[in-house]
Amino acid sequence: xxxxxxxxxxxxxxxxxxVVDAAALLRDGGIVAFPTETVYGLxxxxxxxxxxxxxxxxxGRPSDNPLIVHVASIDDWRLAARTLTDTASALLTxxxxxxxxxxxxxxxxxxxxxxxxxxxxxxRIPASREAHELxxxxxxxxxxxxxxxxxxxxxxxxxxxxxxxDGRIDAVLEGEPCTVGxxxxxxxxxxxxxxxxxxxxxxxxxxQAVVPSTVAISRDQLHALASPGLRHPHYQxxxxxxxxxxxxxxxxxxxxxxxxxxAYAGLIPHPYAAxxxxxxxxxxxxxxxxxxxxxxxxADRLRVRDIYLQQVADxxxxxxLSDRQRRSAGIIKP
Ligand code: TXA
Ligand code: MG
Numbered sequence: 001x002x003x004x005x006x007x008x009x010x011x012x013x014x015x016x017x018x019v020v021d022a023a024a025l026l027r028d029g030g031i032v033a034f035p036t037e038t039v040y041g042l043x044x045x046x047x048x049x050x051x052x053x054x055x056x057x058x059x060g061r062p063s064d065n066p067l068i069v070h071v072a073s074i075d076d077w078r079l080a081a082r083t084l085t086d087t088a089s090a091l092l093t094x095x096x097x098x099x100x101x102x103x104x105x106x107x108x109x110x111x112x113x114x115x116x117x118x119x120x121x122x123x124r125i126p127a128s129r130e131a132h133e134l135x136x137x138x139x140x141x142x143x144x145x146x147x148x149x150x151x152x153x154x155x156x157x158x159x160x161x162x163x164x165x166d167g168r169i170d171a172v173l174e175g176e177p178c179t180v181g182x183x184x185x186x187x188x189x190x191x192x193x194x195x196x197x198x199x200x201x202x203x204x205x206x207x208q209a210v211v212p213s214t215v216a217i218s219r220d221q222l223h224a225l226a227s228p229g230l231r232h233p234h235y236q237x238x239x240x241x242x243x244x245x246x247x248x249x250x251x252x253x254x255x256x257x258x259x260x261x262x263a264y265a266g267l268i269p270h271p272y273a274a275x276x277x278x279x280x281x282x283x284x285x286x287x288x289x290x291x292x293x294x295x296x297x298x299a300d301r302l303r304v305r306d307i308y309l310q311q312v313a314d315x316x317x318x319x320x321l322s323d324r325q326r327r328s329a330g331i332i333k334p
Contacts, residue, residue, distance in 0.1 A: 014171040022173045023137035031055050033147040033161045034134050035175030036126040038099045038184050039154040040161050041144030052113045058168040060150040066115045067143040068101050068122035072135035079141040080123045082107050087211050088189035094210045097127035099180050099201040103188040114143045130175040153235045153293040156181050160297055181290035182320050199320040234327045237296040239307045241329040250308040263299040266310025277304045289321045
C-alpha cells in the first residue's frame with residue numbers, strides 16, 4: 001500500500017514574478033520551476049531529502065537518474081562538491097557562468113537521493129540573469145532537473161512548464177524563454193581526463209581548446225559509466241519523430257488535397273510548407289536548437305501524427321542538436 005503519496009492535482013501551483021519569493025519558497029522546501037539559459041529547471045533544496053523525494057514523484061523521474069546541483073558562482077563550489085579538480089577549475093573558469101555542468105566528488109551535505117547513490121555530483125553555474133539572482137538570493141545549493149514530465153521534451157517557456165506540471169509543483173517563476181534551448185554540456189571531471197557525457201552548447205572542440213585531453217564518452221562507456229540519465233528515454237513527444245536529410249524525404253506528396261497531419265522542422269524550408277499542420281525553417285543551428293523543444297510540444301498540441309526533423313551536421317552545436325533529435329526519435333544510442 002502506498003502511504004504518504006502526495007495527491008497531485010490538489011497542489012495549487014503559484015505563478016511567481018519575484019525571485020525573492022521564489023528563493024524563500026525554495027528555502028522552505030518547496031519545488032519551484034525557474035528559467036535558465038538552457039531550459040527551465042525544477043528546483044529544490046539539494047540538502048532536503050523530503051523535498052527531493054517530492055520532486056522525483058512530481059516529475060515521474062526514475063530514481064537512478066542523478067540531479068544537477070546549481071550554485072550562484074564558482075566561489076560557491078564548496079556548497080556541492082568536496083574537491084574542485086584542476087580540469088573542472090579550468091573548464092569552469094572558461095565557461096561559467098554558462099551552459100556547462102562538471103561532475104565532481106560530492107560534498108557530504110548533498111543528499112544521496114540527489115546523486116542517485118553516486119559519490120559524485122553534477123555542478124552547474126547558470127548564466128541567465130533570473131537564475132543567477134535566484135541562486136544568489138537563496139544562498140543554498142539548488143538541485144534541478146529539467147522542468148518537464150520525465151521522458152517528455154524539456155521546457156523552454158514557463159507556459160510549457162505549466163502544461164506538464166501544473167498541480168504537481170509549488171510554483172513556477174514566470175521568466176523569459178530560454179535562449180540556448182538545449183540542456184547543458186555535462187563533463188565528468190573526476191579523473192585526469194575529462195569525459196564529455198552529454199553534448200551541449202559548449203562543444204567538444206570548445207572543451208578541448210581549454211583541456212586538450214578531453215574525450216567524448218564511447219558507446220561502451222555509456223553503458224558502463226555512471227551517467228544513468230543517458231540510458232533513459234528522453235525528449236519524446238507523443239507524435240512519431242522521423243529524421244530526414246532533406247524535406248523531399250517526408251511522406252508528403254504534391255497534388256494531395258487538404259492539410260497534411262504532419263509537422264516539419266529544418267534548415268531547408270519544406271516546399272509544401274503552407275499545407276502542413278506545422279512548419280518551421282530556421283536560419284541557423286542556434287535558432288534550430290533554441291526552438292526544437294517548443295516545436296515538438298506545439299506539434300503535440302496540434303495532435304499531429306508524424307514529425308519530420310531535418311538532421312544537421314554532427315559538429316559544434318550540431319552535435320548536441322543531433323543527439324536530442326536522435327533521442328526524440330527513440331534512438332537511444334548516439
Ligand atoms: O541545462 C541543464 O543541465 C538543465 C538546467 C535546468 O540546468 N538541467 C538538466 O537536468 O538538464 P536533467 O536532470 O534533465 O539532466 C541531468 C543530466 C542527466 O543526464 C544525468 O544523468 C546527468 O546530468 N548527471 C547528473 N549528475 C551526474 C553525476 N553525478 N554523474 C554523471 N551524470 C550526472
Ligand atoms: Mg531532463
